Amino acid sequence: MNFISAGKDSSGKQVKLFYQDWGHGKPVVLIHGWPVTHAMWEYQSAELPKHGLRVIAYDRRGFGQSSKPWDGYDYDTFADDLKALLDELDLHDVTLVGFSMGGGEIARYMSRHHGARISRVALVGAVTPFLLKTADNPEGVDHSVFDGMIAGVDQDRPDFLSNFGKLFFGVGVIGTTVSEATLAWTTALALPASHRATVECIRAWSATDFRKDLAAIKVPTLIIHGDNDSTVPAPISADRVAKALPKAEYKRYKDAPHGLYVTHKEQLNRDLLAFAKG
Secondary structure (H helix, E strand, C coil), rough: CEEEEEEEECCCCCEEEEEEEEEECCEEEEEEECCHHHHHHHHHHHHHHCEEEEEEECCCCCCCCCCCCCCCHHHHHHHHHHHHHHHHHHCEEEEEHHHHHHHHHHHHHHHHHHCCCCCEEEEEEECCCCCCCCEECCECCCCHHHEEEEHHHHHHCCCCHHHHHHHCCCCCCCCCCHHHHHHHHHHHHHCCHHHHHHHHHHHHHHCCCCCCCCCCCCCEEEEECCCCCCCCCCHHCCCHHHHHHCCCCCEEEEECCCHHHEEEEEEEEHHHHHHHCC
């Protein structure tokens, strides 16, 4: 079993992060989304190492096989956890790929740790720059939507996660199909998370403002988003990131839902491979 130390939590207990490491070559670190685990990258981790890349994917604290502390579910801590992984594995010239809430880790890492060890970043269906509707972010999503998600988790987490998976993959949207087995697999990936982590991460990715963090991204950047993403709609996320990072390459996937890492896996694999290889 592969674990790295991410320091101690507020009670003094050691926090360990589980990771997988495949292949040889230039490193690509995959950061998973909410509410699943590193295993969501199954189709990417099976393909990219075939082409001379070393692929590392890890479970965020509170999820999968990583430690499940009571606290630490904020983006400063997540960025520090990412730094611990990069430092312990002594990775250099890294391509970071963050999906959904994982895009927030990238933005905060690049500002908080000055982009150390990173040569490229890819934001895939990412929550950046700021999802919550506020006085200075009127295009955002009303707080009540996220409160409703938390209420759903508190009421019946397995049922909520099962239904969320359908939204995740755009089930019922014309042009989008995934198998019942894939929906069940996604729910199974989400269930090992702690209840606490599941809820606190909703608070984190919905309410963290990454607008200033984006200014710290000075490396080549790839933005990928589905134009049928109803979970993190492109107009309030990727479109705005593209304006903030005018030198970034922006790819909108036609008919793609949030879970494009499955529905558009071949296209995503091609784009990530070309980007990581430079």
